[in-house]
Amino acid sequence: PIEPRDRARLMVLNRSDGSLKHHRFFEIVDYLQAGDVLVFNDSRVIPARLSGKKADTGGKLEILLLRRLGPNTWETLIRPGKRVKIGSRLELANSSMTGNGQDFKVLAEVVELMEGGIGVISFSDETLLPELGRIPLPPYIRIPLKTPERYQTVYANVAGSVAAPTAGLHFTPELIGKIENKGVHCLFVTLHVGLDTFLPVREDNPIEHPIHQEYGVLSQEVANHLSQARLEKRRIICVGTTTVRLVEA
Template structure:
């Protein structure tokens, strides 16, 4: 297995710059692993492919206004900061641009009324650890960051949030969930589809290509996740009864699979027939060859080449099947990436 096996060329016009309205009218490619077949639908038709008793697992993380613009105290030089992960109250690992002249001890002012941050540690590249004077004010002074391949501003910032997001902490949206509307969730519930919610705060690494030729050597960044005890019990019961667990997004897969690995990283709770509640950091890297413990179906978008997200989807659906699906998607003019169309793999 080589990283180049997951490379492909995508002309820029395939990259969705704006979301579809309404949310659930994006296109849906349905892949059957058992039949090696592909169907083309609209997302609101996903109800037709789910069965009474299935459970959809959602990531309820919410994107925070993680992009900050400030000026260095003294020189007044402009600095852009992207919050990467919260280390402790008021203390954040950040990406600073330009980082070359931002050293330990540098104070950065964000507003005229005294909100500032101080660099307490300089890490490699532009990574800096910053302590903020008023963490609660960051929501007021920050902006929601968009992926680097989206070049148009989003008129309504809520379009880069899922409708069920509630736990603040991501710097990028778990985009598979962007297709759901309140009406669609109601239709699913009427059919007898159950819902479960886990949390994984999506980090900047989600957009990063794998730069080593052997993806097993890729240093994946840790992300903070939580799967609560009642959810562990719910999923264990679903599996015991032979019903299907369908994850909405690759982030959700990583949380659920982490919970299924006994003795996994993080604060592990009591085992629930192979699914354990946990809260903590995860760096689970899922590549082809991974034996899925829980997953029966996956809803996901079309991902960037050479990324761990694409590799995870290939691990579940099969590399050649995904390659065929992506080629067909480009031939039929599907929209790719965060605001793009969706795929259901069963």
């Protein structure tokens, strides 16, 4: 997002007459009213992109952490997937290393392989992965971020996503404060953005496109707030499709 975040452009579509208006994002407060419920996804992007090589051949690999399955064990996306098999041993390096003889900090082994380059990997020490990893950026961001925190929402709290819930990137603490002062109720849920963010739809019939599981948490307290708002016919506004998916589940 630009700086300040809430100075990004905002296009408003009037569903009644189809007219368009152009504003700045901070003016979204003018379209909210007391009693509205605004639901945010507080998932935080993890440094999930890892660089490494095969221990036997030195062939370079990239690993994208998708989901923690247990201690030191992760479901991952391996590229190129054809270079590995069950039992392949890997060495992971910091992205600044060039393979010129420096010691690698983490060893890994492929313990299961599935379609589409997805594999389960066991790491020697997963506590070092945040130090080795990089924040995965979407293809439209072509320049490495000097400050990775720019690719987090200001309310990101629960680590687990491999991509940011980008609809919320333009909120600032000050803007959220103004929204709450107007009488809008701000609620937070957690849905970790996963593999499907990176997979294109290749099927002619979109219904046949495989959808993978996502981890989400909607607390009983939040559920009660949403149920009460519906009962009172107040507006429930989800910030982004990740929030919609969880609220509608």
